[in-house]
Amino acid sequence: MASTIAARPRSRTGDKHRLRPGSTRRRQHAAAYLFVLPFFAVFVAMLIVPLFYSGYLSFFQTRLVGGVSFVGFANYLHAFTDTAFLGGVARMALFLVIQVPVMLALALFCALALDSGWVRGSKVLRLLMFIPYAVPGVVATLMWGYLYGNDFGPIAQTLRAIGLGAPDLLSPENVLGSLMNIVTWEFAGYNMIIMYSALRSIPGELYEAAEIDGASQWRIAWSIKIPAIRPAILLTIIFSVIGTFQLFNEPSLLHNLAPNAISNSFTPNFYAYNLAFVDQNVNYAAAVAFILGIVIMIVSYVVQLSTQKREKNA
Template identity: 70%
Template sequence: MTQSVVAPARVRPTSVKPPKKRNANQRRQNRAAYIFVAPFLLVFVLMLLVPLFYSGYLSLFATRLVGGSQFAGLTNYIRAFTDPAFLSGVGRMGLFLIIQVPIMLALALFFALAIDSGRVKGAGAIRLLIFIPYAVPGVVATLMWGYIYGNDFGPISQVFRAIGFAPPDLLSAGTILGSIMNIVTWEFIGYNMIIMYAALRSIPTELYEAAEIDGAGQFRIAWSIKIPAIRPAIMLTVIFSIIGTFQTFNEPSLLHGLAPNVIDNAYTPNYYAYNLAFTNQDVNYAAAIAFLLGIVIAVVSYVVQLSTQRRETKNS
């Protein structure tokens, strides 16, 4: 604010005197900028906006096997709001969010702080090991865990049997959500840890020195300096996790093969949309579900962001 009051005096002469030349120059620069972003814009419009509008358009119709396609207005959306299958899927993912995301992010933060503290031997190797699961494609990870969970042949069951206990059924109705949480946590701890770790590295080290002189221990430094300093990075991981959670698809879709009676068509909203489109052949309703899911994600992300911002302003 103070700078803008001072600045005009110096800037004005140059901006007033040769206006034409500068405009031409700027126009050329603008043109170059547009040319540079054109490839991206083209792909963005063709591959994202057009399909998005098309599915929005589709969601307003109802196609029947008999009678074909007819404009239906918001019927599909109204149907979704009273569809127990869709609502239970969203509810399940809400539960997933409340339980799995805090556990995963707390672990990621713990590992990031531990590696950043510089007191762990072989930190580089450990960092790599924790990150590796993220490099494993989700499909492969789920297939692998599916094998580990297997009742008759999985290693967990075998160990239990070897000790003489009844093996737990990790793919039953009561346990499978926990089993999926475990897979997702395993996969994404490394990813979130790297984001937090990168943010930790950018904190000026003078702060730590100053804190140490003031007599703060490592835990105090972590709590009062490091975590507040990387709050934006943590928020980023929270938002990514919310989006990822509601879009869960790979895990239920692959585990369906192992536990077909436990994972139903609408186990997650995304899986529901897929089944609606490709099994029920109801593309219109599937499009409506996909849109609603997008809205749910936007609302939840916004509420989370808003509530943390409010807390921040209150604190300061």
């Protein structure tokens, strides 16, 4: 109400027509908020409140003997000297640097191939590539766990049959690579679909013009298609960064198959889970989760910033 009155003098000095659209817009705003409200209520109740609650928890310490006490930032400080936590973050950083580029390059290549129209039965192929994403992560990990098995897994058996020694794909040295493979298999198709749909929205005239100028398909892909879908690629990168640091299902399932190769702190998320539910240390787990969230925000921001800078330079 107050804003309506305040707006009036301004409209009197200007064009008379402005008053009506202004009030319509306000009504639209109100309607918009009304539509957002149900989501917002759930968002606050299920995310914001728990977030604050775990933030609150992270400043305390619960001991089996002696109960709860306020410790300020002690849990956070401990995390920065906790080799288990730092090791997990470093492992995920390594994972990020190797797995994400491989997966996204694969996804981009497939998307470009499908989009070029040269691939026969592209609809079927598109579906096939996307299927791994539809397979639940639990099933996927169990399936790969079987494939990786050293005594009975088909990979090891095949290698042995052709006279090559079978590497133990679930050994402590190899398990990170095996995990990268699972995640790539699961998500390459998903990222491919995002890139592919972005490619489909590029107007065809651009290609025609390029073809008339004598550009090869490679050249078109490199100079037109990829720059045109840069926002989509950036999106997949950000998703992958977040997904990597939050890796949980795959290591926690492989943990059952290779208990000593995947430690309790293999990934930061798995560590937070074990802290909370095995070690009964909810407070420290909350602090670890918060730090992990901050790490993810920083890395995502850095990724975004660096690509934006490149866009400006280009």
